[in-house]
Amino acid sequence: MELRHLRYFVAVVEEQSFTKAAEKLFIAQPPLSRQIQNLEEELGAQLFERGSRPLRTTTIGRFFYQQAVKLLTNAEEIKLITQRASATERTINIGYGGSLLCGLLPRIVYLYRQQYPHSNINLIELNAIDQIQALKEGRVDACFSRVRVSDLAIKRVLLREEPLIAAVHSSHPLSTQKSISLNNLKDEQIFVYPPSDGQSYATQIKSLFLEYGMEPKRFSTQADLQQSLGMVAAGEGICIVPESVRIMQFRHVNYVKLSDSAAMSPIYLIVRNDDEGELARPLFDCVYQVYDLEAIEYDRRVF
Structure with a gap:
C-alpha cells in the first residue's frame, strides 16, 4: 500500500x-x-457499497x-518539516537514453520537480554502457534505459514494454500500410544506433x-x-524506433506499426545497489503516477 493509493481512495x-x-x-x-x-483485495475488505448512488462507503x-485522512495529513506535515529542515538544495543527476525524451520521461521529471521543489534535476544523455559506469562512479544517481545490462553493483527494474514501429x-x-512485419524489412537498408561494441x-x-530466424545483411550504424x-x-533506408518517437516529425518520414509480438522496447529504471530507497522510491512514485494518468498497465515494483 502506498500513499498515492490512499489519495485515490480519499x-x-x-x-x-x-x-x-x-x-x-x-x-x-x-x-x-483498478x-x-x-486496495480492497490487499485489505481483504469491501470499502464501498456496490450499486449505491451516490457512492457510499461501508x-x-x-x-x-x-x-487514511490522518495518515495523509501526517505525511504532508512530515514532508514540509523535512523540506524546511534541509534548507540546502540537492541536485539529482539522472542519465537517460536519447529516445526516452520523446516519451514520458519529461512528464516524470516535471512531476518530480513539483513534488520535491527543493531538489534540482540534471538530465544527462548517456548510452547503456556509459550509464552503468556513471552510476558506479557516482556521476549519476539513477538512469532510465532501454538496454538490459547486468552488473552486481546496480539494481535494474523493468518499468514497462513499449511497442516498436518502423520509420519509412x-x-x-x-x-502506406497499416502494419508490417519484420519479414517485410529483412532485405531493406536498416539504420541502427548508437555505434557500440557492447550492449546497445x-x-x-x-x-x-x-529471434525470428532472420539475419538482414544491410545494417548501417x-x-x-x-x-x-x-x-x-533522405530516402536511404528504414529505421526501427520506439512508438513514442512518432512525435519527431521529419518531412517525408512515415511511421508504420510492427505486427510482430516481440517487437517491443523495454524501459528500465536503474540505481546503485547501495541506494536504500531515498532516491528510488520518489522516482518510482512519480513514474507510476504518470502511468496511472496514461492508463498504462504495469507491475508495481519498489525497493
Missing part, C-alpha cells in the same frame, strides 16, 4: 463518484477503479477513510531479427536517433 469517498474523483486526480477512470479494487470503508520514407511502398539499442534491434531518422528522410 478522493473517491469525498467526491462520492469514481468519475468525479478521476477528473479531480487527472486520472482515467478505469485505472482508478487501484481501488487492488462501515469498514468509513473507518479506513478516517485513518513516404515514397516507399510500405509507408542497436544490438537489441539486430537480436530482434535473429549511425551516431544517434536523429541522424538515423535523417537518413530515412
Whole structure:
C-alpha cells in the first residue's frame, strides 16, 4: 500500500463518484477503479457499497477513510518539516537514453520537480554502457534505459514494454500500410544506433531479427536517433524506433506499426545497489503516477 493509493481512495469517498474523483486526480477512470479494487483485495475488505448512488462507503470503508485522512495529513506535515529542515538544495543527476525524451520521461521529471521543489534535476544523455559506469562512479544517481545490462553493483527494474514501429520514407511502398512485419524489412537498408561494441539499442534491434530466424545483411550504424531518422528522410533506408518517437516529425518520414509480438522496447529504471530507497522510491512514485494518468498497465515494483 502506498500513499498515492490512499489519495485515490480519499478522493473517491469525498467526491462520492469514481468519475468525479478521476477528473479531480487527472486520472482515467478505469485505472482508478483498478487501484481501488487492488486496495480492497490487499485489505481483504469491501470499502464501498456496490450499486449505491451516490457512492457510499461501508462501515469498514468509513473507518479506513478516517485513518487514511490522518495518515495523509501526517505525511504532508512530515514532508514540509523535512523540506524546511534541509534548507540546502540537492541536485539529482539522472542519465537517460536519447529516445526516452520523446516519451514520458519529461512528464516524470516535471512531476518530480513539483513534488520535491527543493531538489534540482540534471538530465544527462548517456548510452547503456556509459550509464552503468556513471552510476558506479557516482556521476549519476539513477538512469532510465532501454538496454538490459547486468552488473552486481546496480539494481535494474523493468518499468514497462513499449511497442516498436518502423520509420519509412513516404515514397516507399510500405509507408502506406497499416502494419508490417519484420519479414517485410529483412532485405531493406536498416539504420541502427548508437555505434557500440557492447550492449546497445542497436544490438537489441539486430537480436530482434535473429529471434525470428532472420539475419538482414544491410545494417548501417549511425551516431544517434536523429541522424538515423535523417537518413530515412533522405530516402536511404528504414529505421526501427520506439512508438513514442512518432512525435519527431521529419518531412517525408512515415511511421508504420510492427505486427510482430516481440517487437517491443523495454524501459528500465536503474540505481546503485547501495541506494536504500531515498532516491528510488520518489522516482518510482512519480513514474507510476504518470502511468496511472496514461492508463498504462504495469507491475508495481519498489525497493
